[in-house]
Amino acid sequence: MNHSPNLLDEALGLTGRGFGCGALSQGRVVLVEDCVETSGAFVLHHLVKRALSTDSGGNVIFIALSHSFSHYDRILRKLGCNLSMHREHNRFHFVDMLKVEFPNEIQKNAVEHGLVDLYSKILKAVEVSSSGDYSRAHISIVIDDLSILEIVAHGSVDHVLDFLHYCITLTSEQDCSLVILNHEDIYPEMEAPRLLSHLIYLADFVIKAEPLVTGIAADVHGQLTVLKKGTFNDSQYTDKASNFHFQVKENGVELFFPGTRC
Amino acid sequence: MAESICRSLRDGSIEGEHSPALTIKDSLQSHAGTHAFNYFLCSLAANVCAGKSQARGLVLVAFSQSPSFYLSLLKRKRMDASLLTKCLRILDCYSDPLGWKEKIRQSSGPDKPVFTESDYVCRDVKDITKLLSSILELGKGFSEGRAYFAVAIDSVSQVSSMLWLLHADLHEPRSTAVLEYMSSIVASVEPMVEITDGQKGSDNLFWLGRGLQKGRFHVRFKRRNGRVKLFLQFNLQLSEKERADRSRVLLPFEHQGNGEPIQIYDGRRSLTESNTGLNGLQQHALSIEMEAQRMQSKEYSLSFETPRSPPSALAELIALGLLRAPMADTNSSLSPSPDTRSSASPKRDDLRPMGIKIAELNESQSELLNRLQGLKQLEDLSEPSKEPEDKDNANASNKAEPSLPEITEETSPVDASA
Numbered sequence: 001m002n003h004s005p006n007l008l009d010e011a012l013g014l015t016g017r018g019f020g021c022g023a024l025s026q027g028r029v030v031l032v033e034d035c036v037e038t039s040g041a042f043v044l045h046h047l048v049k050r051a052l053s054t055d056s057g058g059n060v061i062f063i064a065l066s067h068s069f070s071h072y073d074r075i076l077r078k079l080g081c082n083l084s085m086h087r088e089h090n091r092f093h094f095v096d097m098l099k100v101e102f103p104n105e106i107q108k109n110a111v112e113h114g115l116v117d118l119y120s121k122i123l124k125a126v127e128v129s130s131s132g133d134y135s136r137a138h139i140s141i142v143i144d145d146l147s148i149l150e151i152v153a154h155g156s157v158d159h160v161l162d163f164l165h166y167c168i169t170l171t172s173e174q175d176c177s178l179v180i181l182n183h184e185d186i187y188p189e190m191e192a193p194r195l196l197s198h199l200i201y202l203a204d205f206v207i208k209a210e211p212l213v214t215g216i217a218a219d220v221h222g223q224l225t226v227l228k229k230g231t232f233n234d235s236q237y238t239d240k241a242s243n244f245h246f247q248v249k250e251n252g253v254e255l256f257f258p259g260t261r262c
Numbered sequence: 263m264a265e266s267i268c269r270s271l272r273d274g275s276i277e278g279e280h281s282p283a284l285t286i287k288d289s290l291q292s293h294a295g296t297h298a299f300n301y302f303l304c305s306l307a308a309n310v311c312a313g314k315s316q317a318r319g320l321v322l323v324a325f326s327q328s329p330s331f332y333l334s335l336l337k338r339k340r341m342d343a344s345l346l347t348k349c350l351r352i353l354d355c356y357s358d359p360l361g362w363k364e365k366i367r368q369s370s371g372p373d374k375p376v377f378t379e380s381d382y383v384c385r386d387v388k389d390i391t392k393l394l395s396s397i398l399e400l401g402k403g404f405s406e407g408r409a410y411f412a413v414a415i416d417s418v419s420q421v422s423s424m425l426w427l428l429h430a431d432l433h434e435p436r437s438t439a440v441l442e443y444m445s446s447i448v449a450s451v452e453p454m455v456e457i458t459d460g461q462k463g464s465d466n467l468f469w470l471g472r473g474l475q476k477g478r479f480h481v482r483f484k485r486r487n488g489r490v491k492l493f494l495q496f497n498l499q500l501s502e503k504e505r506a507d508r509s510r511v512l513l514p515f516e517h518q519g520n521g522e523p524i525q526i527y528d529g530r531r532s533l534t535e536s537n538t539g540l541n542g543l544q545q546h547a548l549s550i551e552m553e554a555q556r557m558q559s560k561e562y563s564l565s566f567e568t569p570r571s572p573p574s575a576l577a578e579l580i581a582l583g584l585l586r587a588p589m590a591d592t593n594s595s596l597s598p599s600p601d602t603r604s605s606a607s608p609k610r611d612d613l614r615p616m617g618i619k620i621a622e623l624n625e626s627q628s629e630l631l632n633r634l635q636g637l638k639q640l641e642d643l644s645e646p647s648k649e650p651e652d653k654d655n656a657n658a659s660n661k662a663e664p665s666l667p668e669i670t671e672e673t674s675p676v677d678a679s680a
Contacts, residue, residue: 112360120366162360169357172328197290197431229293 007255008043011226011242012205014050024051024140024177029168031203033196035185038222040209042248044144045072047179049081051140052091058138059129060086061093061122065148069094078251091137093125100152111153115163122167126174138175141167145181150195157195168202184208204229212245220245224255267302267447267481271423272309274316283445284425287438292453292477296326299427303332304339306425311345317423321400323353323393326427351400354383355393361385445484452478 012024024030030047034040051058064072072094073083086092095118102114122141129139143149146160153159170176180203184196200206206227212220228240245261247254254261267284275281284302288295303322309315322332329352336346358364364385382400384393430438430450442448 116362116365119362120370123366165359166362169328172331173357194432197429200290201293201429201432 006253007242007244007257008046008207008224008226008253009050011228011240013228024138024179026138026175026177027171028177028205029171029203030177030179030205030207031199032179032181032207032209033184034181034209035183035211037211038209040181040207041144042246042253043207043209043224044142044179044181045075045079046253047140048072048142049076049079051138052081052083052086056138058140059091059093061095061125061129061139061141063095063097063118063122063141063143065097065100065143065152066145068098069096080251090128093129095121095125097149097152102152102154104154111156111159112162115153115159119163119166122170126170126176130174138177140177140179141170142179143167143181145183146199147183147186157198160195161198164199164202209246219247221247223258264301264479266483267449268305268309270447270483271302271306271425272315274423280446282423282447284423284447284449285441285445286425286427286449286451287430287442288427288451289429289431289453292451293429294451294477295427295429298449298451298479299425300335302425304336304341306423307336307346307350308339308341310349311341315423319349319351321351321353321397323397324356325359326356328356329354351382353393353396353400357383358385360388447484448482450480452480 012030014024024047032040032043048060048062050056051060062072069083069087076083083092083094087094097118100114100118102110104110107113126139129137146164149163150157150160153163164178164180167178171178180199182196182199187196206225206229208225208227209222210225211222213223223243223245225241225243244255244257246256270282271284273282286295286298286302288298306315306317307320310317310320322329324332332352333346336350337343382396384396386392424445426441428438428441
């Protein structure tokens with residue numbers, strides 16, 4: 001397994017060495033925004049792999065709305081991470097939401113009840129994680145992807161935001177971080193700002209995956225922009241934005257600054 | 263600006279007025295509003311703890327950050343923990359705003375660990391009435407503040423001051439506007455450069471990245487009773503002393519023609535240096551200065567009661583048309599006929615040295631046109647000086663009139679021919 005930090009790790013501050021250093025720090029919220037031309041799923045895979053690596057020794061709670069477990073298992077295996085094994089060891093909690101439905105017609109407030117159920121599942125998983133061998137390990141909660149959760153909630157942005165708020169409260173109470181994948185090009189022009197702006201306000205890191213401005217290229221699949229918002233805990237308030245190109249490969253992703261690859 | 267906001271929050275409400283309400287407004291383009299909010303919160307909390315404020319306590323309604331975040335923030339500002347527990351109540355709308363945790367806990371058994379960071383947890387923020395009554399309840403303990411919006415309540419259960427943070431781009435403009443109407447102070451954090459619609463995608467993120475480092479802080483104060491707070495004061499009236507002082511000021515051109523060397527103050531060569539005396543060019547410049555000073559001299563001349571020097575007095579009399587003969591006398595060598603002069607313009611005096619006048623007579627023909635121009639303007643200026651009630655002050659007549667006569671004499675033929 002190659003654990004040498006790449007540009008994305010540097011941008012997210014995951015460059016430390018030793019136990020626990022490969023994971024995001026407590027309370028961090030990472031928002032990954034992608035679009036139909038350029039999928040940002042590889043960022044999630046990378047973060048899951050980092051979180052489960054022996055360096056960080058963390059736990060992952062994965063809320064899957066778009067793909068089945070076997071999909072992630074195959075991809076992560078190529079990256080050198082055995083999800084099935086981690087699942088058995090209770091380090092990887094897979095919450096399968098593929099067939100979830102909140103039928104409002106049958107039950108009043110079905111959406112809210114459904115989301116409360118989902119939240120209680122997460123709470124349970126957190127409990128299990130914090131009581132096992134890795135009781136003091138960092139827990140990453142990964143949502144793939146939020147736009148489907150919104151559809152499940154019958155398009156109710158409020159409910160989705162309520163749910164996210166509860167996930168975020170969890171991050172401040174426990175050693176948790178939250179990673180959210182969302183698509184940015186699925187909203188009508190006028191409607192988009194509300195949910196997306198909310199997410200950007202909530203996030204500490206915003207990672208945007210976009211196609212190259214210059215068009216499709218054979219050896220560059222797109223560009224990533226990582227924005228680190230200033231934290232108000234420090235006395236310094238420095239926003240930092242970095243931009244680099246990426247090429248998704250069979251067993252990983254190559255990240256490089258524009259023009260630095262021969 | 264920030265200081266005056268802190269002061270008004272500290273001073274609280276005045277009898278008969280609403281309490282100060284501060285809206286801190288930010289947007290994604292410049293999302294430093296949280297920072298601003300924390301700053302004002304800390305300042306208010308410090309004032310409350312120190313007993314300097316009208317409010318006896320602070321109620322903080324925490325929505326976006328946990329109570330422990332605020333406690334540690336305030337403690338980092340070196341605030342005494344014991345004073346804080348005495349003066350600060352945090353209404354926790356962050357941990358469990360919708361009661362989900364409570365619901366889960368009840369359904370799964372009471373032995374589950376409960377994360378309580380605060381004694382006051384609001385479990386249903388959607389019930390506004392209940393939320394308000396909990397704030398008031400805490401406020402009766404003493405006072406207030408808050409996170410997504412903050413409040414401060416006084417010991418008499420009166421609100422002393424309030425502050426809240428608002429992310430403008432998450433709400434409809436009308437909601438934002440309503441809150442702005444309700445608040446007495448609106449502080450908006452704006453980006454240095456507005457992002458236009460054209461800048462999308464990663465550019466936009468880069469702009470966001472710069473948003474926090476630099477920005478504008480724009481504050482609007484409103485007074486409830488409609489008084490307008492003026493930061494600048496203008497006084498258009500002069501006091502007696504100012505008027506007297508002003509009349510004593512010797513304007514740069516006041517001595518012109520009194521026998522002293524003539525100086526030009528606009529950067530051009532002095533006429534005495536170039537040995538050409540007063541020519542049209544200078545006259546033109548002088549007339550511009552005259553124009554600029556006319557109002558001034560008029561104004562202060564009204565209060566000019568001290569006896570004037572003989573030349574000025576003479577000039578005034580001449581200006582009033584009472585002493586035409588002596589003037590004609592002094593000019594007799596230069597003016598071929600008094601009729602020409604009087605028809606060309608109302609000249610009154612000529613107090614300049616003869617040498618200069620003679621030099622002017624030798625000037626080239628091309629300069630005559632310039633002087634003609636000067637003459638026309640001076641004519642305009644000199645008209646009002648004839649008004650008896652105006653008493654055309656000595657300054658004006660002294661400085662403006664001296665060169666007039668020769669010019670008219672020389673130019674009147676040209677004028678006639680033109």
